[in-house]
Amino acid sequence: MISKRMIQEFKEICGSEFVSSDKANRILHSYDATRKQFLPDIVVHPADARAVSRIMTLAHHHRIPVYPRGSGTGFTGGALPVCGGIVMGMSRMNRILDIDQENLVAVVEPGVVTGDFQKAVEALGLFYPPDPASLKVSSLGGNVAECAGGPRCVKYGVTKDYVIGLEVVTPTGDRIETGGTTMKGVVGYDLTKLFCGSEGTLAVITKIILKLLPKPQAKKTMLVVFDAIDGAAKAVSAIIREKIIPATLEFMDGRTLDCLRQTAGLSMPQAARAALIIEVDGDREFLDKQTQRILTVIESLGVLENRVANTFEESEEIWKIRRAVSPSLRKLGPDKYNEDICVPRARLPEMIRRIEKIADLYNLPIVNFGHAGDGNIHVNIIADKSDAEQKIKAAHAIEALFRATIELGGTMSGEHGVGIMKAPYLSLELSTESIRYMKILKKALDPHNILNPGKIFPDAACPPPGEME
Amino acid sequence: MKDLKQYREWFQACVKCGACRATCPVFKAENQEGGVARGKIALAQAMMDGQLFAEDGLIHDLSQCLLCGSCTHLCPNQVPTPDIVAAARMEVAQKNGLSGLGRGVAALLTHKKAMDWMSKSGDLASRLLCRQIPETSGLRLRFPLPGIPRTRTFPKPSFKPFLKREIRQTPSRSTSPKVLFFTGCGINYLYPEIGEYLVRILNFMGIHVTLTDEQVCCGLPALSAGAGEAVETLAGKNLKALKIHAFDYVLTACASCHGTLAGIYPALGPDYQPFAQKTRDIMDFLMDMDLAGRLSSIPRSEARVKVTYHDPCHLRNYGLTRAPRQILSALPQVDYVEMADAATCCGLGGTFSVHHYETSQKIGTQKAKHVAQSGAKIVATACPGCIIQLQDSLNRKNIPARAAHLLELACQALPIK
Ligand code: SF4
Ligand code: SF4
Numbered sequence: 013m014i015s016k017r018m019i020q021e022f023k024e025i026c027g028s029e030f031v032s033s034d035k036a037n038r039i040l041h042s043y044d045a046t047r048k049q050f051l052p053d054i055v056v057h058p059a060d061a062r063a064v065s066r067i068m069t070l071a072h073h074h075r076i077p078v079y080p081r082g083s084g085t086g087f088t089g090g091a092l093p094v095c096g097g098i099v100m101g102m103s104r105m106n107r108i109l110d111i112d113q114e115n116l117v118a119v120v121e122p123g124v125v126t127g128d129f130q131k132a133v134e135a136l137g138l139f140y141p142p143d144p145a146s147l148k149v150s151s152l153g154g155n156v157a158e159c160a161g162g163p164r165c166v167k168y169g170v171t172k173d174y175v176i177g178l179e180v181v182t183p184t185g186d187r188i189e190t191g192g193t194t195m196k197g198v199v200g201y202d203l204t205k206l207f208c209g210s211e212g213t214l215a216v217i218t219k220i221i222l223k224l225l226p227k228p229q230a231k232k233t234m235l236v237v238f239d240a241i242d243g244a245a246k247a248v249s250a251i252i253r254e255k256i257i258p259a260t261l262e263f264m265d266g267r268t269l270d271c272l273r274q275t276a277g278l279s280m281p282q283a284a285r286a287a288l289i290i291e292v293d294g295d296r297e298f299l300d301k302q303t304q305r306i307l308t309v310i311e312s313l314g315v316l317e318n319r320v321a322n323t324f325e326e327s328e329e330i331w332k333i334r335r336a337v338s339p340s341l342r343k344l345g346p347d348k349y350n351e352d353i354c355v356p357r358a359r360l361p362e363m364i365r366r367i368e369k370i371a372d373l374y375n376l377p378i379v380n381f382g383h384a385g386d387g388n389i390h391v392n393i394i395a396d397k398s399d400a401e402q403k404i405k406a407a408h409a410i411e412a413l414f415r416a417t418i419e420l421g422g423t424m425s426g427e428h429g430v431g432i433m434k435a436p437y438l439s440l441e442l443s444t445e446s447i448r449y450m451k452i453l454k455k456a457l458d459p460h461n462i463l464n465p466g467k468i469f470p471d472a473a474c475p476p477p478g479e480m481e
Numbered sequence: 482m483k484d485l486k487q488y489r490e491w492f493q494a495c496v497k498c499g500a501c502r503a504t505c506p507v508f509k510a511e512n513q514e515g516g517v518a519r520g521k522i523a524l525a526q527a528m529m530d531g532q533l534f535a536e537d538g539l540i541h542d543l544s545q546c547l548l549c550g551s552c553t554h555l556c557p558n559q560v561p562t563p564d565i566v567a568a569a570r571m572e573v574a575q576k577n578g579l580s581g582l583g584r585g586v587a588a589l590l591t592h593k594k595a596m597d598w599m600s601k602s603g604d605l606a607s608r609l610l611c612r613q614i615p616e617t618s619g620l621r622l623r624f625p626l627p628g629i630p631r632t633r634t635f636p637k638p639s640f641k642p643f644l645k646r647e648i649r650q651t652p653s654r655s656t657s658p659k660v661l662f663f664t665g666c667g668i669n670y671l672y673p674e675i676g677e678y679l680v681r682i683l684n685f686m687g688i689h690v691t692l693t694d695e696q697v698c699c700g701l702p703a704l705s706a707g708a709g710e711a712v713e714t715l716a717g718k719n720l721k722a723l724k725i726h727a728f729d730y731v732l733t734a735c736a737s738c739h740g741t742l743a744g745i746y747p748a749l750g751p752d753y754q755p756f757a758q759k760t761r762d763i764m765d766f767l768m769d770m771d772l773a774g775r776l777s778s779i780p781r782s783e784a785r786v787k788v789t790y791h792d793p794c795h796l797r798n799y800g801l802t803r804a805p806r807q808i809l810s811a812l813p814q815v816d817y818v819e820m821a822d823a824a825t826c827c828g829l830g831g832t833f834s835v836h837h838y839e840t841s842q843k844i845g846t847q848k849a850k851h852v853a854q855s856g857a858k859i860v861a862t863a864c865p866g867c868i869i870q871l872q873d874s875l876n877r878k879n880i881p882a883r884a885a886h887l888l889e890l891a892c893q894a895l896p897i898k
Contacts, residue, residue, distance in 0.1 A: 036538030039523055044499075047497050083502060148503035342557075
């Protein structure tokens, strides 16, 4: 419980209508896309970095857990208040402070919605590439905290490749700035990169400086259907060997196609066992040539069919197929476990075969699709969570999946982070020593373990109850 | 009516992805989780599980819903949030009793005589504006304005409801389908001329329209207020009034009525099903009767006016988005332009604008801006509720455009005496 006096102080900091311990409001800030629920004790919505700093100072002093929250769309529970305490919603800090067209740099507050920001810069002929699937609703603060990726990463990189500076509030309440507005900068440790992807456990992000690119003039989309997963995987390597890096290189495996065929009425040859959606972007005059070159190098790799979009509408038709995947999975079973493993590009076919074996072994449907260009596969294990036996099987399947991934030199999360969902498996991938160093870092920045506690580390605990009057 | 427990599996289907944050007009205006579908579903579920009681915060958040279905439309799992919110409101009403407002709606709407009397007794809209009609009146709810300054613009009131008027008609051709017109309160009491346009157009096409004064409110305002019993009473009266007539179709020219008849009534029992299946929106019906073909045979006029279209939620949710546009494009006096976000809710939403007039205004203003950007002089739509809200929003922003029902434009174009 949080004392009346503290509630009063929070009200002074945020304004009384932005502090609430009403049950309904606590429920509204208790969940995210993991569908797990943990009730906070109180919800606060600070208006600026100064308010964030005062809240952190108080929380540090009284040892109360603080959970920063963007849009609450994470897949690993990064925003879940697993130890109760304070949920700090960042939605009021949602201004784009500056778009500097000369230096190609923008300064934003963390609550800006990614898609809104992209629209704003694109209106000026600029480009912010990271495109997580949730971009229409996810916040830039959340994207930085989780280091979000997306289909365009194969060519353009992930969120942290665009963050060149931050203003953060540390768990002890200090406000610090990292990096800056220059493209280069090597003075001191690179704290910017440390905080990117720290899942809100090391600092609260209050301002973000982002690098921008000129907007590519045009893009061209194509759909290529293969008779085997190997053909699709070889195609990915062949394209890259040809020195073409498409803006996106999405793949769908045979089970995904079956699923789309059954539930979304997709018409595709029965023999289809994989498909790639390839999109190239850049100057209009080069695109046709590039498309042609791609089609030539993959020709002999078991291509059953290809469709090149010539208009925006035709390109949308292709993307519609990709977007139909997630909703259609629901028809295979009530629940799915969505993992986002990543392996070196060249190991993709082997990984898919391993996954197929796991599916057979545990007798659970597993559907794979994702970003073939960077080896990032969304592995969807379909199971009924209300069935105890299936739940256990799914847990075994997930562990087997992670082990296989790591054996092939991959990582168990390309985009979603660890949070609470992957914490139990952390030591499969990281050595005891590296975990120990990570903990040293955490302890140095957050001595009382109050910022987003209970995350990442398998033995992450809640802070002992502090001074609660 | 279905109670909350019957939505249990839908609570599971909401995967808390938050995609509705991009589509819910209330969330976009207020930026609070309590406004969005995901939040309301979580609260409704907590209430069903006995974790949350009908307390203030919950009631406030549940009231923040336009029942517009924008969320369902783009939800990966098509979770029917409007139905869930309606059921949750009913549950609150059962536990706490209906709010003053809800009681008023239930009492008034189920008594048609009272509605007719109010309409007759003079300047309805200005009475509403001057707050001479008691807080509890259902008309306040349908066309709500608590504490709203005189600046809110209203349609000129009708002294004689449509169904009390003497409507002269020509007989049907023998091959024509038999149609019955479900008028709805908006047309009956506030825009009777829309009813007249409908009859004239159909007569012109050789179709006689059955009109019955026995019909009552469709029940959407009552549903929106959580007055489940009133919905059932109203639906029962309508069923009784309509089933004595022979008809192939029940036509509506109000998107909300269409949504209620086609979408809500079927859950009330098997008697309602054939009735719901025969319910057709007038534009959809006119397309089938090849109105577009007839219109395009009329030479295009020299002086054309730019017109855009606003999708009423309760047509969009049924996929009825093409017919109105096809008709508009075929109109000889019209240059049709599409505006940005044509399919976003106008922000009226039943009881919503009573409780949240400011939010409703914010949503309306956004809409008005899109109309202005399109350059249209007329924004056509197919629902009296939307017309009120659109016109009010345009006036408040001083945008020189007006809102009109599509039927008005179609009637203008046809060589009808
Ligand atoms: S209502 Fe639909 S869109 Fe909204 S969170 Fe639930 S599943 Fe996602
Ligand atoms: S019905 Fe409309 S207002 Fe209600 S939650 Fe859905 S989108 Fe929002």
